[in-house]
Amino acid sequence: MIFDVSKRNFGYKDSLFNNRPVYLATSRIGTFRREDGGIGPVDCGAISQRKRKSVLKAFSESIERRALVIGARGDAIEGLAESFDIMNRKVAKIPRRFTQLCKEDSIVCDTTGTAAHFNSKLAQSNAIKELLEKNSTFLFWYGRQGKKIDLSQHYSIYVSLFQAEGYQVQAYVEETFKPLKVVFVFAKNANHITPFTFMTGVGSSISLSNAIHKGLSEAYLLKNVYDDYFYRYQLEGLEPSSYTAIVLKAQTDSECLKHLELFNKLDTYQEVDEDITLSEAEVETDLIVKNLPVWVKELHTTVLYQTVNKNLIIIKAYSPNLYNHVALKTYIDLDRDVNRYTVNLTQDTLNHIPTCPIL
Template sequence: MIFTGKKNYGTVVNDFLVNPYISYTNLGSVQTVEGNTPSASTGIDKKKHISLIKAYQEHLERRRMGFANLNNIKVKAYNHVRQSEIERFSTDFGYGKSNFYGHSDTTGSASGLCSVDIKKKALTELLEKNEMYLFWYKKLGFKVMINNDLHRLINSFAFYSERIEMFFSKNITNCVTVFVILIANNRIQASGVALDSDFYTAFRTALAEAYTIEWQIRNNPLSHLNNYSDKFHEGVVKYVDYLSESLSLEKPLEVSNNPDIEVDSWITSIDYHVLPGADDNLTIKCASKNLYNCLPQKKYILSGFNRAINQIYNIKKQDIRNTPECILL
């Protein structure tokens, strides 16, 4: 019934034949004590119907996390590392501050029909944001050496941005995380991040995410990136320039023989909870008391600085304060 209104969803008309399909939905939000959940969602794929399914799944993640905020009741979760059932409050897996996990957004959420696949996707999202944290504030990463295969892959997206910077890291997991940053007119236009055991898969996924966000933000005065001043953008671009010049230039990593995600031994909390929902799609939230469960923005990092990741990597509050705000998504 939600797709009976043609204005509630759609697929973007491609400017170039090589571009993948971007689909979008606007299916309403949930009002919680933390505010309204996002109403819009997007998905990208080479197949039009798959891109629409992805957009709908993103909508489910945002909506069901809002449901988790409505009642502060005890719920069951599963600690994957210790393979044991645990008890938490429903709000620990919703939006906003959790006494156990710190601040939380949609990081670590995933929807779909196969529990094995969405558990992996949820964990991937959680690890991506923490690799982003170490890359941005601790400079733990490398600049990608572009070969012919990567060059062709970049060109297949036909970006509007005039400059593309690419980095990767491999710190807390056996998988590689790729970061794509799009720049035009001395402003950050979009970014993409992806984690996978295969470098080229991660690279392709990060490019697709950056392409989607570039479409969302381009000519949209209400976008979060357009709310920052030119001076702020100039400072962030200078920092990206610094990373590009100072980090080691490395070739793409070899394909891993192990497709499973493994995390460092100090990560003892990888907790899964099935969010409330009423259709065939399952939505899982993955959270960790050792890691950050949100985008690595300064106010959330500093307000929850007791995360184990800061102790392991000897990160000081001054390291955060002396670095420009991370506005990667």
């Protein structure tokens, strides 16, 4: 049985009383304690216009995050795990900690670049796109690379849902990893009942329409998630270093709000007719990889170990040339190739930009 949870109310069966044409699902399964004593993320959510798909997506994300605590199988003495380097088309070895949740010294690895699917090719494709998304986020927020999208040319149920709740919706596209299009959605409502007056979403695809749909659906999902968090943490408290606390702080940060307005000055994206079939979209990995910038010398994928559902394949993508984490300012290494060969930010420039709330 599926229930609708909204504003701390619970118990309305979706199939009878849900008046929204989308279904939000939440999954929480047991996880492991990390070597540093911490516990991996457990709350996972998903949204879809199909009930079954929403539940499956939330559950598979739970398994994916649980697997990140353990990482890939590898040599316990050497601390290495086998991977496949897609750029050089060979089996390689990478430090096993790059396949786990890790925050030590200069190494930060989170859920970035991880995906789960019953089809290994789709899991690999989604993991690579997720990794590139986070790097496009860095370039978009800190380098202001991208262009505005005219959403009036793209119908979406999520735009209608946002507008019905008093939100203004804007979208932008960043194409450093062309033909991959990474879309960023900002939904703003200064009169929202919680302090979360703006919400963001990210989506990527070689199809602009698909990327827009993913970005809008994520923004709407996160709006509901953070609304729920607001009510929950009034009672339970909030860990200051958590991603939720960072997003909440950005809502009242005047510098962050000013930075958001700067994106209105970007040029408008000139769209072209798309000619992408479903079969092409399923094998888009090769198209993306062969067009990556020359400075991306390595791109590793590895399988994460999990026993909850043996049919589910979890892939972790990693590259020493890219950021393998969310674009929080405290994590950014300006010597990484993705910065040096693109926007080439200096420490002084970075210091004057508010931390990115797009997580």
